[in-house]
Structures are given as C-alpha cells and as structure tokens.
Amino acid sequence: MKEISVSSAKKAKELLKQMSMEEKLYQLSGCMIFDIGETYDQCRNPLYGNYRSAGHFMHWKRKEPAAPSEVAARINQDIRASIEAQPHGIPPLIHEEALHGAQWGMATMFPQPIGMASSFDDELVQEIGEIIGKECAAVGVRQVLSPVVNIARDCRWGRLMETFGEDVLLSSNMGTAMCKGIRKNGVIATLKHYADNYSYGGRDSNSSDSSERVMREVYLPPFEKCIKEGDALSVMAAYNSWNGIPCSCSRELLTDILREEWKFPGFVVSDYKGVEGVCGSHHLTEEEYQAAALCVKAGLDVNLPAASGFSLLKKAVEEKILSQEDVDKAVYHVLAVKFEIGLFEQPFGDEKEAEKIVRCEAHKKTALEAARESIILLKNENVLPFDRNRTCRVGVFGASAAEVPLGKNYSGPYKRRWEAQDAKTPLQFLKEYLGEDTEVVYSPDFSEELAKGCSAMLYFTTIIEGEGLDRCNICLPSDAMVQQVDGGGLIVDKAEASVFGNQEEDIRKMFHTNRNSAVILLNGSPVDMTGWIDSASAVLEAWYPGEQGAQAICEILFGDYSPSGKLPVSVPKNVGQLPLFYAHKPSGRGYHYNENDGNPLYPFGYGLSYTTFGFGSFSRCIKEGEILISFVLENTGHYDGTEVVQVYVSGSNCDVVMPVKELKAYRRVTLKAGEKERVCITLPAASFQYYNQGMKYGLHNGDFTVMTGNSSENMFNEFSVKIREGKIFLKDSE
Numbered sequence: 001m002k003e004i005s006v007s008s009a010k011k012a013k014e015l016l017k018q019m020s021m022e023e024k025l026y027q028l029s030g031c032m033i034f035d036i037g038e039t040y041d042q043c044r045n046p047l048y049g050n051y052r053s054a055g056h057f058m059h060w061k062r063k064e065p066a067a068p069s070e071v072a073a074r075i076n077q078d079i080r081a082s083i084e085a086q087p088h089g090i091p092p093l094i095h096e097e098a099l100h101g102a103q104w105g106m107a108t109m110f111p112q113p114i115g116m117a118s119s120f121d122d123e124l125v126q127e128i129g130e131i132i133g134k135e136c137a138a139v140g141v142r143q144v145l146s147p148v149v150n151i152a153r154d155c156r157w158g159r160l161m162e163t164f165g166e167d168v169l170l171s172s173n174m175g176t177a178m179c180k181g182i183r184k185n186g187v188i189a190t191l192k193h194y195a196d197n198y199s200y201g202g203r204d205s206n207s208s209d210s211s212e213r214v215m216r217e218v219y220l221p222p223f224e225k226c227i228k229e230g231d232a233l234s235v236m237a238a239y240n241s242w243n244g245i246p247c248s249c250s251r252e253l254l255t256d257i258l259r260e261e262w263k264f265p266g267f268v269v270s271d272y273k274g275v276e277g278v279c280g281s282h283h284l285t286e287e288e289y290q291a292a293a294l295c296v297k298a299g300l301d302v303n304l305p306a307a308s309g310f311s312l313l314k315k316a317v318e319e320k321i322l323s324q325e326d327v328d329k330a331v332y333h334v335l336a337v338k339f340e341i342g343l344f345e346q347p348f349g350d351e352k353e354a355e356k357i358v359r360c361e362a363h364k365k366t367a368l369e370a371a372r373e374s375i376i377l378l379k380n381e382n383v384l385p386f387d388r389n390r391t392c393r394v395g396v397f398g399a400s401a402a403e404v405p406l407g408k409n410y411s412g413p414y415k416r417r418w419e420a421q422d423a424k425t426p427l428q429f430l431k432e433y434l435g436e437d438t439e440v441v442y443s444p445d446f447s448e449e450l451a452k453g454c455s456a457m458l459y460f461t462t463i464i465e466g467e468g469l470d471r472c473n474i475c476l477p478s479d480a481m482v483q484q485v486d487g488g489g490l491i492v493d494k495a496e497a498s499v500f501g502n503q504e505e506d507i508r509k510m511f512h513t514n515r516n517s518a519v520i521l522l523n524g525s526p527v528d529m530t531g532w533i534d535s536a537s538a539v540l541e542a543w544y545p546g547e548q549g550a551q552a553i554c555e556i557l558f559g560d561y562s563p564s565g566k567l568p569v570s571v572p573k574n575v576g577q578l579p580l581f582y583a584h585k586p587s588g589r590g591y592h593y594n595e596n597d598g599n600p601l602y603p604f605g606y607g608l609s610y611t612t613f614g615f616g617s618f619s620r621c622i623k624e625g626e627i628l629i630s631f632v633l634e635n636t637g638h639y640d641g642t643e644v645v646q647v648y649v650s651g652s653n654c655d656v657v658m659p660v661k662e663l664k665a666y667r668r669v670t671l672k673a674g675e676k677e678r679v680c681i682t683l684p685a686a687s688f689q690y691y692n693q694g695m696k697y698g699l700h701n702g703d704f705t706v707m708t709g710n711s712s713e714n715m716f717n718e719f720s721v722k723i724r725e726g727k728i729f730l731k732d733s734e
Contacts, residue, residue, distance in 0.1 A: 069352070632678050
C-alpha cells in the first residue's frame with residue numbers, strides 16, 4: 001500500500017492551518033446541479049470541494065449528445081471558477097460513476113462487472129480500469145464511484161450485475177486490478193459499498209446481521225485488498241446498518257478497521273444522502289445536523305452529493321457537537337489526497353485529448369476483447385458453433401436482440417441512453433456479419449410463421465433488474481412493464497423494461513420447431529431456467545457484454561472465437577435455494593430439499609468450450625513457504641481455445657469450521673489446437689490462513705486438501721497439506 005507521501009502530507013497540514021472553518025466545511029461537502037442550462041453558472045456555488053460531473057447532465061435536453069471536448073470544456077470552466085473563488089485556490093474534485101465505463105457521457109462501455117469477472121482475467125480488468133481512468137481524467141473527472149466489491153451471494157439482489165460475483169478471492173483480485181488501472185491516470189477509485197450492502201431476500205441496503213467472523217472472512221477482504229494492493233484512495237460508506245449502527249457513522253468500520261487496522265490513507269464519502277439517512281431512515285438522531293456530526297466523528301469525511309451538507313456541518317459546529325479537531329482530521333484526509341494525485345498541479349481536463357482518446361480504436365478493441373472473454377457457454381448439444389456455409393436463413397427472436405447489450409443500470413448519462421453511431425445491436429451486427437446471402441428475420445416474440453425455413457434460430461432474453469429492482473421471482477419475466485425511478489433521480493434516474501409475451505414458452509416453441517437453435521441470456525444475474533433448460537440444445541450466458549457485445553456474440557455463435565468465460569456465481573435451479581454459493585460451511589444434516597438435491601444447476605467456475613483440454617503430469621513441492629503446483633495442460637480438441645485453471649482448498653481438523661472449499665488461485669491458459677504447455681501455479685501461505693476461535697488471523701494448525709480443476713465441481717488432481725506450528729508440510733512427503 002502506498003502511503004500519502006511526506007510532501008503531500010506536509011502541504012496538506014500547512015494549507016489546513018491557513019483555512020477558515022467555513023472553507024474547511026466546504027471541503028467536506030458536495031454539490032450536484034441537474035439543469036446545465038442558462039442559469040447554471042448563477043446556481044452553481046463555486047466554493048464546494050466536491051461536485052458531481054456537469055457532464056452527466058449535459059445530454060438529456062440536447063438533440064445530439066455533447067462531444068467529449070464539450071464535456072471537458074464545461075468541467076474545466078467549473079474547475080476554473082472554483083479555483084478563482086476559493087480563498088486558497090483549492091481545486092474541486094469532480095466525481096462520476098464509472099461502473100463499466102465513464103458515465104459523464106458517451107464514453108467506452110465495457111461488460112457489466114459480473115461479465116468482467118467471468119473472464120477470470122485480472123490483467124484485462126486492470127486495462128479496463130486504465131481506460132476508464134484515461135477517459136475520466138481527459139474531461140477533468142478525477143474521482144470515480146467504482147468499483148463495487150460487495151460479495152454477491154443472492155441473485156434476487158437487483159445489483160448483482162455491479163459486482164464481481166460470489167467469491168472472495170475473485171472479487172478481491174478483480175477489484176484490486178480495477179483500482180490499479182484507474183489510479184494510473186491520477187484518478188481516485190472509490191470502493192463501495194462499505195460494507196455488506198444487501199440482506200435477507202436479496203434486499204438492497206437492508207440491515208446486515210452478519211457476525212464479525214462472516215464480515216472478516218467474506219465481506220471485508222475485498223475492501224482490504226483493494227486498499228493495500230490496489231491503492232484505492234476513497235471508500236463509500238453503505239446505506240445499511242451493521243451491528244446496530246449505520247455504516248455511515250460506524251466508528252468500528254470507518255476508524256477502527258479502516259484506518260487503525262488497515263492504515264487507510266484516503267478519505268471516506270457517503271453514499272448519496274447517506275448522512276441524512278442516519279436521521280431519516282435509521283432514526284438514530286432527531287435532526288440531520290446531529291447525524292452529520294455523528295458521521296464525521298466516526299470517520300466519514302465527505303457528505304455527497306447535496307449542497308445541504310455544508311449547512312448541516314455548520315450547524316453542528318455552532319451547536320458545539322462537532323469540534324475543530326473533528327473537522328480538521330476530515331479535511332486533512334481530503335487535502336492530502338488532492339495533493340497526492342497532483343490535482344493542484346494539474347486540475348483541468350484536456351479538451352483535445354478527450355476528443356482524441358474517448359472511444360478511440362484501441363479502447364474499442366479492449367471492449368471487444370472483454371466482451372469475448374465474458375461470455376459463457378452453458379449448454380451445447382453439438383449445435384454450436386453454427387456453420388455459416390449451411391446457414392441460409394436465421395430467425396432472431398426476443399426484444400433484446402434489437403438493443404445495444406449494455407444493461408440499463410449505470411449505462412450512459414442522466415436521462416439519456418448511451419448511444420454511438422458505430423455501436424450495433426445483435427440484430428444489426430448479425431445481418432452485417434452474415435451478409436446479403438443469408439436472410440435474417442426478426443420478431444420480438446417467437447413467430448412460427450417466421451421460423452419456417454430457418455436453418456438456425458436465436459432467442460435473446462430480457463430481464464427486469466437493476467438498482468431498486470430486487471427480485472423475488474427469478475424466472476424470465478413475461479407480460480411485464482416496469483418503471484423504476486431512483487429517489488430524487490440522483491444516480492440511475494429511470495430504468496424501464498418491457499416484456500410482451502411469455503419468454504419461457506417462446507423458448508420451448510423455438511427448440512421444438514428447430515433443434516439447431518440457441519438461447520442468448522442477456523442479464524445481470526442468474527435466472528431460473530428449469531422451465532425450459534431441458535428442451536434447450538444450446539445456451540450462452542452473455543450477461544450485458546457492453547458496446548462491442550454484439551460482435552462478440554456473433555463471433556462465438558459462428559465459431560470465430562471459442563467461448564472461455566466461467567461462472568463467477570452459482571446458478572440456482574430455483575429461487576427456493578437462495579442464497580446459494582459454493583463456499584458454504586458444512587451442514588449438520590445435508591443440503592437437499594424435498595423437491596431437489598440442493599445443488600446448483602450450474603456451479604461456480606463452470607463454462608464450456610468448443611475444444612477440450614487434458615490435465616496431466618502433476619507435481620508439487622514447497623519452496624520458501626509456498627506450494628508450487630505444476631502440470632501439463634493440453635488442448636486435445638480441434639479449436640484454439642482458453643481454459644481457466646482453478647485451484648481450491650478445503651480444510652479439516654482446524655480450530656474452527658472451514659468452508660467446504662474455497663478458490664485460492666486461477667490462471668487463464670490459451671492454447672492452439674493440439675498444443676500443450678506446462679503450467680505452474682503458486683499457492684502462497686495465505687491460502688491456508690484463517691481466523692481461529694480467538695479471531696486471530698494466521699497460519700493455524702489444520703489439514704487441507706488442495707484440488708485443481710476447471711470448475712468448483714470438476715477436479716483433476718488433489719493432494720494433502722498439513723499446517724503445524726506455522727509451517728507447511730506436504731502429507732505425502734512426511
């Protein structure tokens with residue numbers, strides 16, 4: 001972890017001494033203005049230290065969206081006005097959402113994070129983070145409210161798509177990679193939502209009853225790793241409460257763990273109106289200014305986004321429930337980070353650079369690569385890939401085939417869908433891809449008339465989900481229209497989806513009519529497939545693959561690219577199994593139900609390929625306290641392809657009950673048909689560390705089984721390890 005440099009710390013302390021109380025309070029407050037019209041400059045108070053990007057609101061009243069250079073010019077004008085108005089010329093931090101692409105306008109859009117996680121490709125995710133950072137810095141945005149590193153273990157939660165899935169290691173690695181990429185460009189990554197942001201039934205922002213052990217073993221590690229290895233400089237406190245205290249004013253979370261234990265050097269922001277929620281939602285205080293004081297004293301630094309934050313803090317100071325020491329501590333955190341990222345030296349965006357790099361060919365190429373790696377082949381009864389030479393008429397069904405596959409959650413700016421002239425829907429790209437010699441027919445619902453004479457058929461699903469859209473029915477929706485408006489339109493504004501007809505019935509009819517067909521799931525979280533999966537001959541889990549997703553889907557359907565994605569979540573058979581995840585603790589009785597065996601329909605880490613792989617010649621040894629695993633991986637099929645090798649560990653005879661298995665390492669290996677390669681994977685000592693009965697984390701005694709395979713349920717090799725008195729031994733070498 002990079003600490004704040006001595007130089008930045010010194011400058012922050014010196015500046016802090018010169019500031020008035022009013023200046024300090026402005027640095028702890030935010031401002032957001034929706035209407036970027038004629039009165040904008042008069043309405044915008046330039047004294048605040050934090051602003052939601054004006055770019056987010058520049059597009060909704062225009063016929064054509066604002067160009068990157070226009071966004072940069074507007075933000076630069078705002079920054080200049082603030083510096084000139086500030087008594088000490090402190091530049092403001094401009095922030096923006098950037099879940100899978102910068103949301104200040106029409107920036108490059110990547111797969112939703114759940115799709116990124118399916119790649120099991122840390123390097124690719126870091127590259128995505130770097131691009132997001134570049135496209136933000138170019139317009140003057142220097143803080144992004146991303147990544148989401150909450151562990152998602154219940155697919156009823158409408159925001160599962162924003163996460164990297166159910167696994168602690170995968171989510172930690174993906175979040176860390178994203179933070180590293182973002183930070184390269186002098187942009188601050190903001191970890192959210194700290195911590196344990198959903199609860200029973202997948203309900204968003206509900207009270208957490210997780211024990212300290214569960215928090216330490218599951219929900220906190222991704223935040224810790226992103227801070228210590230990803231150099232994240234901001235954390236967003238969650239709306240929910242934990243251990244009886246709202247996260248926004250939890251000293252245990254914000255000070256004891258975050259700062260004293262992890263040595264976090266950055267600043268903490270509220271989720272939008274989260275400070276006010278301590279009073280209005282959690283009823284912990286009678287007045288909002290009292291809530292503001294509680295939050296700052298607990299370790300929260302900046303109240304986003306409303307301008308009312310300043311007046312709340314001012315009253316708290318006047319009422320003497322917030323001291324100068326409390327304020328100075330918070331302001332120091334903000335100033336130190338501003339100095340650390342070079343904001344004082346270079347506060348502005350670059351209008352020419354913005355026009356040059358935003359959605360440049362290199363960035364779109366990375367978006368295509370990410371889309372390819374995110375798609376998972378779930379089922380294939382010798383149908384895929386389709387043979388282009390034998391495909392003369394293709395039937396395309398499902399309303400989502402006619403939309404750019406971004407997902408409607410955090411995609412594009414305020415009150416305007418993301419758009420680009422060169423971005424294609426699956427239907428558009430398929431027509432171009434197959435050319436004039438192949439007829440492509442389309443209907444939003446399955447049509448027996450259009451299906452006649454089709455040599456292949458496709459069905460693209462539609463799901464109703466997102467922030468504020470938690471589900472109690474995880475089947476494919478039918479005959480539904482949903483509109484969701486976020487409170488105050490602060491973040492997602494309005495998400496709407498329409499489904500006319502019965503998707504499950506349409507899918508069954510399609511496969512009954514022609515077995516040479518495939519379902520393409522466009523979704524952000526798993527769905528109940530039991531009503532139609534037995535009749536299906538091929539299923540692709542495409543998630544929301546981003547602006548280049550249409551091309552990636554077509555390439556995989558027709559064999560130009562072999563699917564390599566793996567599930568970052570367990571797919572349940574039905575909603576009654578939820579929450580469902582592979583790394584559970586052992587049961588005292590069993591896991592089955594009267595109606596099913598309790599197992600997932602598809603397990604974590606699962607994903608098919610067009611080729612086959614063989615594992616062999618395994619060896620292992622201990623070197624410098626780490627276990628080195630070596631084996632030969634061979635592509636035994638007829639397609640070039642990529643396998644994701646996964647190493648799991650299971651513990652017994654430990655001081656506490658251990659999960660039945662946990663992912664501890666993974667590696668993507670790409671091989672041409674017939675090629676073989678010796679693969680080496682290192683398991684560090686940390687792979688065997690755990691919290692004992694006294695909640696001390698370390699290398700405690702225990703017996704462990706190390707398993708290597710290509711999913712959480714498919715292993716090719718295992719061996720035993722024992723830990724005694726802090727030392728690692730291979731059992732077969734005693």
